[in-house]
Amino acid sequence: MCRLFALTSRDPVSPMLAIDALNVMKEGHDGSGVGLYLSGLGGPWEEFKDYPILSGIFTEPGLARVFEYMADKGFRSIYSAMFKPEVEPPVGTPVRGTYASIAYKIPKEWDDLPKAVVDQRLVQMRLDLRKEGEESGQIMVFSFWPDTIMIKEVGDPLAIGEYLQLGREELYARHILAQGRQNTNYAINLYACHPFFIEGVGTMTNGENTAFIPIKEYLQSRGVTGYEGYQSDSEVFTHIAHYTTKKLGLDISAYKHIITPMNDDEMADHQDREMLLNLKRSCRKLIIDGPNCIIGCLEDGSMFMAQDRKKLRPGVVGGNPEIGMYAFSSEICGLNAAIPDRDRSKDFQPMHLDTAIVGPDCREVLQCSQKDPLALQR
Amino acid sequence: MLSERPISPSTLSRKDLPWQIKWDINACTKCGRCTSVCPVNAIELGVFRKREIKTSMGLSAKPVNEFSTYYGITQRTDPAYACIGCSMCNMVCPNNAIEPQRQSDSTTLQFQNNRGGQSRTRGGRRNSSESLLDQLKFIRISMLTDPALDAGRHEFEMRTLLGRVLSPENEIKCFQENGWKPPVREIYPLVIGGMSFGALSPNMWEGLQMGVAYLNEEMNMPVRICTGEGGCPPRLLRSRFLKYVILQIASGYFGWDEIIHAIPEMKEDPCAIEIKYGQGAKPGDGGLLMWYKVNKLIAAIRGVPKGVSLPSPPTHQTQYSIEESVAKMIQSMSMAWGFRVPVYPKISASSTSLAVLNNLVRNPYAAGLAIDGEDGGTGAAYNVSMNHMGHPIASNLRDCYKALCVAGAQNEIPLVAGGGIGKNGNLAANAAALMMLGASMVQIGKYVMQAGAGCLGSEKDRCNVCNIGVCPKGITSQDPRVYRRLDPEKVAERVVDFYLSFDTELRKVFAPLGRSTSLPIGMSDGLGISDKDAADRLDIKYVI
Ligand code: SF4
Numbered sequence: 050m051c052r053l054f055a056l057t058s059r060d061p062v063s064p065m066l067a068i069d070a071l072n073v074m075k076e077g078h079d080g081s082g083v084g085l086y087l088s089g090l091g092g093p094w095e096e097f098k099d100y101p102i103l104s105g106i107f108t109e110p111g112l113a114r115v116f117e118y119m120a121d122k123g124f125r126s127i128y129s130a131m132f133k134p135e136v137e138p139p140v141g142t143p144v145r146g147t148y149a150s151i152a153y154k155i156p157k158e159w160d161d162l163p164k165a166v167v168d169q170r171l172v173q174m175r176l177d178l179r180k181e182g183e184e185s186g187q188i189m190v191f192s193f194w195p196d197t198i199m200i201k202e203v204g205d206p207l208a209i210g211e212y213l214q215l216g217r218e219e220l221y222a223r224h225i226l227a228q229g230r231q232n233t234n235y236a237i238n239l240y241a242c243h244p245f246f247i248e249g250v251g252t253m254t255n256g257e258n259t260a261f262i263p264i265k266e267y268l269q270s271r272g273v274t275g276y277e278g279y280q281s282d283s284e285v286f287t288h289i290a291h292y293t294t295k296k297l298g299l300d301i302s303a304y305k306h307i308i309t310p311m312n313d314d315e316m317a318d319h320q321d322r323e324m325l326l327n328l329k330r331s332c333r334k335l336i337i338d339g340p341n342c343i344i345g346c347l348e349d350g351s352m353f354m355a356q357d358r359k360k361l362r363p364g365v366v367g368g369n370p371e372i373g374m375y376a377f378s379s380e381i382c383g384l385n386a387a388i389p390d391r392d393r394s395k396d397f398q399p400m401h402l403d404t405a406i407v408g409p410d411c412r413e414v415l416q417c418s419q420k421d422p423l424a425l426q427r
Numbered sequence: 428m429l430s431e432r433p434i435s436p437s438t439l440s441r442k443d444l445p446w447q448i449k450w451d452i453n454a455c456t457k458c459g460r461c462t463s464v465c466p467v468n469a470i471e472l473g474v475f476r477k478r479e480i481k482t483s484m485g486l487s488a489k490p491v492n493e494f495s496t497y498y499g500i501t502q503r504t505d506p507a508y509a510c511i512g513c514s515m516c517n518m519v520c521p522n523n524a525i526e527p528q529r530q531s532d533s534t535t536l537q538f539q540n541n542r543g544g545q546s547r548t549r550g551g552r553r554n555s556s557e558s559l560l561d562q563l564k565f566i567r568i569s570m571l572t573d574p575a576l577d578a579g580r581h582e583f584e585m586r587t588l589l590g591r592v593l594s595p596e597n598e599i600k601c602f603q604e605n606g607w608k609p610p611v612r613e614i615y616p617l618v619i620g621g622m623s624f625g626a627l628s629p630n631m632w633e634g635l636q637m638g639v640a641y642l643n644e645e646m647n648m649p650v651r652i653c654t655g656e657g658g659c660p661p662r663l664l665r666s667r668f669l670k671y672v673i674l675q676i677a678s679g680y681f682g683w684d685e686i687i688h689a690i691p692e693m694k695e696d697p698c699a700i701e702i703k704y705g706q707g708a709k710p711g712d713g714g715l716l717m718w719y720k721v722n723k724l725i726a727a728i729r730g731v732p733k734g735v736s737l738p739s740p741p742t743h744q745t746q747y748s749i750e751e752s753v754a755k756m757i758q759s760m761s762m763a764w765g766f767r768v769p770v771y772p773k774i775s776a777s778s779t780s781l782a783v784l785n786n787l788v789r790n791p792y793a794a795g796l797a798i799d800g801e802d803g804g805t806g807a808a809y810n811v812s813m814n815h816m817g818h819p820i821a822s823n824l825r826d827c828y829k830a831l832c833v834a835g836a837q838n839e840i841p842l843v844a845g846g847g848i849g850k851n852g853n854l855a856a857n858a859a860a861l862m863m864l865g866a867s868m869v870q871i872g873k874y875v876m877q878a879g880a881g882c883l884g885s886e887k888d889r890c891n892v893c894n895i896g897v898c899p900k901g902i903t904s905q906d907p908r909v910y911r912r913l914d915p916e917k918v919a920e921r922v923v924d925f926y927l928s929f930d931t932e933l934r935k936v937f938a939p940l941g942r943s944t945s946l947p948i949g950m951s952d953g954l955g956i957s958d959k960d961a962a963d964r965l966d967i968k969y970v971i
């Protein structure tokens with residue numbers, strides 16, 4: 050089963066912190082891949098907060114094609130972090146080309162467009178490039194969104210971390226999701242590597258999602274740009290989080306009500322029973338099944354963890370408000386490695402009704418239970 | 428007996444009959460029970476005369492004829508009285524001296540059973556034991572999860588929704604604006620499909636209602652039963668048990684007067700209203716209750732004279748088109764109960780199912796769609812309809828579910844599938860497969876009769892005399908001398924038994940597939956079949 054580790058911190062930190070934590074949890078994954086989601090970027094990126102960043106892997110012609118495509122759309126690159134490894138890749142990792150993150154200036158004509166339209170267009174551009182890349186094999190795009198970088202590669206997390214020099218200052222970030230992959234049902238495909246991302250929402254999951262097909266079909270039928278791909282049976286979790294927060298306008302604490310609604314007994318004396326029952330029925334197709342732990346990060350930098358009621362060994366959240374750093378880990382040893390200096394009695398393991406949320410201020414772990422009154426609107 | 432019997436084109440020998448009576452002269456005590464119980468008078472007392480030539484030893488005396496007479500059972504060969512293989516004779520015989528035997532090579536009767544130019548009518552189901560549903564395998568076995576689901580110990584949510592469910596966006600909007608919301612019922616996904624009070628005997632009906640009430644009130648299983656056309660006994664309409672009942676209105680509108688008059692006195696709303704446009708066993712045909720079964724009680728409940736045949740028209744004659752019909756009838760039925768009761772149509776699976784479905788998607792009051800496939804059963808229909816008409820349920824259901832996915836309404840309009848579920852006994856497996864192909868719930872009729880009351884009908888043309896009111900088990904007869912045989916309490920017991928075991932089996936299927944918190948509706952990746960064409964058609968995995 051995959052190992053998950055996420056860090057949220059007031060000050061930007063190196064993603065290697067997360068990679069090291071994954072390495073501590075190594076027993077649990079086979080090192081067949083690693084994925085990183087970075088937001089709240091530090092260093093040089095601070096200046097370019099509002100500019101969408103295209104991140105992916107490109108060959109030389111691929112990169113040229115991206116520049117051409119972007120220029121066609123009126124996008125001008127203003128900053129980029131390129132990395133082309135000079136050394137031999139670790140065993141099992143292919144030589145791919147340049148790992149790039151390029152920030153773009155949005156064309157003037159877009160200024161008057163409503164945010165929703167701009168967002169949708171950005172997603173469409175990412176999808177267009179991805180599609181082109183899938184045909185040519187020259188381009189792989191993981192995200193195109195402000196203040197967001199995504200890196201994915203097959204191989205052992207630590208080896209990849211060193212190979213790609215993930216400790217570089219230009220990758221320092223406040224919010225980091227990292228997953229060490231255990232290759233499961235599907236063939237190894239970089240796009241199938243967690244975390245997944247759409248419009249400011251990134252999540253990663255471990256476990257198996259047996260309800261994948263009905264959920265996928267449901268999401269695809271919603272007519273939302275970007276609900277596609279689905280190379281992994283848990284990619285749907287990201288889109289459900291997106292759907293819950295962005296399309297239904299619900300608070301992230303409602304996410305768990307969508308994916309794992311309470312049963313009749315638990316709901317019986319809830320003050321928002323009627324609303325919850327209606328939500329359970331209308332979102333019935335989004336109910337997940339299988340022991341899953343989900344860790345995600347939202348656009349505002351808040352991070353959350355929720356799990357299926359069948360999860361026997363839940364993840365854990367803990368941290369230190371003084372240094373302003375919290376970690377979400379699928380195993381306690383990862384948390385110990387990353388933030389040894391913390392009040393362990395305050396560690397929180399969200400159980401079957403809970404969602405743990407750490408706000409962007411990294412001050413405390415908010416423990417929401419499904420039994421609590423609903424916080425509906427975001 | 429004439430030494431030379433007249434032999435006409437329709438003279439049959441015993442060899443021509445598919446069911447032949449094997450009678451053992453040595454075991455028979457000549458009690459006569461078999462002949463009195465035989466529903467079709469296929470056997471009668473026979474007086475046999477035997478001539479034996481006795482020759483004595485030597486040449487002195489001449490041989491003599493000795494005549495003896497003995498009694499036994501003879502089988503009639505007149506097609507009108509052909510044995511139907513019900514085996515009642517054996518059931519009542521103290522010595523097992525008699526039993527029917529199927530002769531698969533005796534096929535001549537079928538060319539003769541249209542005496543007087545009347546085509547054969549019968550009850551039962553299609554006479555074919557093939558079942559695509561039985562060929563489906565569940566292949567997605569979840570080996571990675573920790574812990575794997577345990578059918579015996581985990582909590583399972585075995586409920587489904589009947590009624591129009593709003594999309595999440597509309598649901599939230601409706602909640603905020605305090606708007607009208609279509610009624611939705613949370614019910615058990617195995618529904619007892621429409622079998623009318625006229626078709627079934629009072630004892631059978633009572634047994635079913637008792638079983639359903641017990642399941643609801645004692646076992647916490649929200650099982651629902653549909654009445655079928657013909658109305659509902661007035662006491663039930665005014666009782667609290669009405670909430671477990673789906674009232675059916677079909678094209679003959681039989682019994683509706685009674686129901687409408689009872690509305691002001693109803694203590695509970697019915698679970699739902701089913702508008703029947705067609706049934707899988709005889710698509711394009713209306714209901715048919717033959718005169719044999721229209722006794723005083725049935726006539727009173729249906730509001731008709733007694734002793735007349737009651738055919739319903741093939742479709743609702745008061746409406747001009749299916750679009751109009753679906754729209755208007757759903758509207759008016761909803762209105763009758765103040766929009767508190769889900770109303771949905773039931774159609775026979777056909778190439779136009781999709782058209783009806785598209786219609787429903789646009790109708791905000793439509794609560795679902797029930798589709799009945801070709802293997803469905805009926806109380807009376809022409810043999811030709813039952814054996815040769817209709818569309819298989821699996822592909823029709825799949826098409827409809829996929830159409831809903833395209834429209835984004837797969838959670839909004841529940842599909843109810845029926846027709847041949849459990850026809851070879853595999854009730855839970857068939858039901859699970861249909862759910863995974865997209866059904867929100869399944870309905871059964873014949874299975875209930877077989878498991879709940881010991882109906883003798885089989886897919887080999889056994890029994891099937893449901894139409895003429897002589898049902899040997901008392902299931903489909905309105906003659907008290909016959910239906911006395913059926914103990915309603917025992918029917919209720921059997922209904923509860925098979926529901927509970929169905930529930931266990933369903934869990935045994937769903938647990939390894941990793942599904943427990945919600946039914947695997949549309950989980951088509953869990954299904955496989957070893958027939959390439961079927962796999963392509965159903966868009967599931969081809970596995971050999
Ligand atoms: S099997 Fe049934 S129909 Fe045939 S002789 Fe016996 S009782 Fe009559």
Ligand code: SF4
Pocket residue numbers: 550551876881882883884885889890891892893894897898899900901902903
């Ligand atoms: S036992 Fe009764 S219900 Fe069953 S097939 Fe025979 S006549 Fe019909």
